[in-house]
Amino acid sequence: MSKYFPKILLNDMLKLRECHHRLWSVIYPVYVNRLIPFKIITGFRNEIEQNLCFHNGRSKKKWPESMHNKTIKLNDTGEIIPCSGAIDVAPTYANKNGVWVIDWESIPAFSYLAGMIMWQAKKAGIGLIWGGDWNNDGNLSDGWDFGHFELTEKEWNRSL
Ligand SMILES: [Zn+2]
Secondary structure, eight states, X not given: OOTTSOOOOHHXXXXXXXXXXXXXXXXXXXXXXXXXXXXXXXXXXXXXXHHHHHHTTSOSOOTTSSGGGOEEEOTTTOOEEEOBSXXXXXXXXXXXXXXXXXXXXXXXXXXXXXXXXXXXXXHHTOOEEETTBTTOSSOGGGOOOTXXXXXXXXXXXXXX
């Protein structure tokens, strides 16, 4: 693998594993194509994590209202497992010392990545919402969460 791209990180894959399979099918191809490298920041959020995000203003929703809080119950064992309908990602690049960094203020980098992710969703026929344009009208003035993507309710509920 090129030294210019970070290795596919186990951490990212573990977070992706806690997401709904349709979210996986959108994010994974963009992740491995690495036209722009990115990190997976959050998949599933448990009750403590979600309420912390609410209190520090990173989320507008309390547990269990966020798409990050979705779970499913396994038929055979009755076990409840994460099945997040939302994911937070961040574009990353190697600085002059070769350290992979995230520029949280770079709306252009986040938007560049979002374009690829939304195009992948469109090609796959998957209903996806971007936090940089919640109503998907092309006007980004309603956007405030540029690394956030979530399945539509309908898409999350569509039979597995
Ligand atoms: Zn999010």
